[in-house]
Amino acid sequence: MTSQSIQGGVTPTPDQIRRAPKVLLHDHLDGGLRPGTIVDLARESGYSGLPESDADKLGIWFREAADSGSLERYLETFSHTVAVMQTRAALVRVAAECAEDLAEDGVVYAEVRYAPEQHLDGGLSLEEVVEAVNEGFREGERRARANGHRIRVGALLTAMRHAARALEIAELANRYRDSGVVGFDIAGAEAGHPPTRHLDAFEYLKRENNHFTIHAGEAFGLPSIWQALQWCGADRLGHGVRIIDDIEVADDGSVTLGRLAAYVRDKRIPLELCPSSNLQTGAAASFAEHPIGLLRRLHFRATVNTDNRLMSGTSMSREFEQLVETFGYTLDDMQWFSVNAMKSAFIPFDERLAMINDVVKPGYAELKSEWLFQQTASTSGSSAGQG
Ligand SMILES: O=c1[nH]cnc2c1ncn2[C@@H]1O[C@H](CO)[C@@H](O)[C@H]1O
Ligand SMILES: [Zn+2]
Structure with a gap:
């Protein structure tokens, strides 16, 4: 059942989250294989280095091995996925399934x-x-x-x-x-x-x-973000989550942005935030403490991403489910993140605009209208007492 407040904030159900049009800017092909496909491809290519031969167990192994608290150890798990992606047929299959x-x-x-x-x-x-x-x-x-x-x-x-x-x-x-x-x-x-x-x-x-984006401000802090923007000229920041180190929140709730954080916000630099991945590499302690909450409130150009669906056992819907649960986000928040991401995509402006106006916004409008019809359905047959 969808909950609806007079402000129009609809808390989406898991099913609505899945059906909502989502935009993904940061996802690694070699971090999103189906475990069953890894097992198949290893068998076909004779790769004998897999830690598990059963697909379900292999999926769990990836999640646990990536849960190391360090980016370096997290990245070691990619040796297995990369190992089975060395032929044309394997690459076509993995990309198609992605x-x-x-x-x-x-x-x-x-x-x-x-x-x-x-x-x-x-x-x-x-x-x-x-x-x-x-x-x-x-x-x-x-x-x-x-x-x-x-x-x-x-x-x-x-x-x-x-x-x-x-x-x-x-x-x-x-x-x-x-x-x-x-x-x-x-x-x-x-x-x-x-x-x-x-x-x-x-x-x-x-x-x-x-156009280019740079992984920066994930395992390393502000100097990395500063270099990516001011020396390299990145259009977007891969993660960029450590920009939080340049934001001060006082006890009374007032917020002060440092020069770099102000630049990132003022110039609408897109942040490709990947909450679950950050928990695994130690860049954030929990969903509740993840900087995405504050960055969204402060209207940074924040986007929600998966990074590596296999290593994090996640999906775009799963990321949003957890954000909805943690921060009480509504369909309007989901739309805000999705429009932010679409604005920040690297395809031409007219195509981005058409995606926003003809796909993303109508998709959310459709979902937001569902409560009207649900209510009609649930009250029909019990019209007494409706005043
Ligand atoms: O979160 C990340 N931070 C930095 N590098 C990553 C992350 N996830 C994956 N890769 C690296 O990118 C390569 C190409 O896709 C992967 O093989 C992995 O080594
Ligand atoms: Zn990444």
């Missing part, structure tokens, strides 16, 4: 990232990797449509921050910008690997008028 799973979860637009340089062990070229993943996304979009779901998926090409291929990957992203790749990212262990090491890649993309 699009299907997101669509099934009510995601209407997603930017999914992966590092092409990590998928070359089977002899594929960087181009072949990108083309396989693109093919998989298109196949997944088609299958989703056949199941009554609409989704658009764009790829972000990630360069690993400890490696030295960022410029090459940036050039790859630029080459495929009109065929399925919407931007660039850097990821991997943050401490000791400042984004400024990859300035050549960022400067190249700026000269090409292309």
Whole structure:
């Protein structure tokens, strides 16, 4: 049953959360495989390193192993998923299932990232990797449509921050910008690997008028965010959750923003927040203490993301369910996050606008109107006493 207040704040049910149109900007392809697919692909490729051979147990293993409290240990779990994503067929399958799973979860637009340089062990070229993943996304979009779901998926090409291929990957992203790749990212262990090491890649993309996001302010604090924005020129922040270190809340509730936090808010820099992932890597202690609550209240350009659905045992709906439970968010809040994300996407402005006006807002309007009809149904047949 939906609860409704006069202010129009509808607390969504889990079913409504799933049906609500959601927009996802930060999701790793190699962090979202179905456990059963990992088992299949390991068998097909002869990879013998899996810690469990049963799909259910493997899913649990990933969640528990990623629950380490450190980003470095969390990232170790990717060696298994990357190991089984080394052929064209494997990449097509994983990408298709990714699009299907997101669509099934009510995601209407997603930017999914992966590092092409990590998928070359089977002899594929960087181009072949990108083309396989693109093919998989298109196949997944088609299958989703056949199941009554609409989704658009764009790829972000990630360069690993400890490696030295960022410029090459940036050039790859630029080459495929009109065929399925919407931007660039850097990821991997943050401490000791400042984004400024990859300035050549960022400067190249700026000269090409292309878009990029940078994992910053997750395991490391303000200096990382500052570098990502003011040295590298990132369009968005991957996580960016540590911006909270530049925000002071006094005992009386008054809030003071430092220069960097003020800049991030004033310039509407999108924060790709990933609450469950942050709990696992130790960037936040609990949902209740997660900075997303304050950042939303202060009207930062906050967005909700999954990061790694496999490692966190999560989905967009699951993230929202927990936010609704913790912060009492309504459908209006969900819409706010979804519009924020759509505004911050790397596809052209007219397409973003059409997604907001023709898909996201009508979807929420439809959900918000449901209570009217529910009430009619539940009061029909017992009209006495309705005054
Ligand atoms: O939360 C994160 N922070 C930093 N790096 C990450 C995170 N999640 C995944 N990756 C890294 O990105 C690579 C490409 O998708 C993954 O292989 C993993 O090493
Ligand atoms: Zn990430």
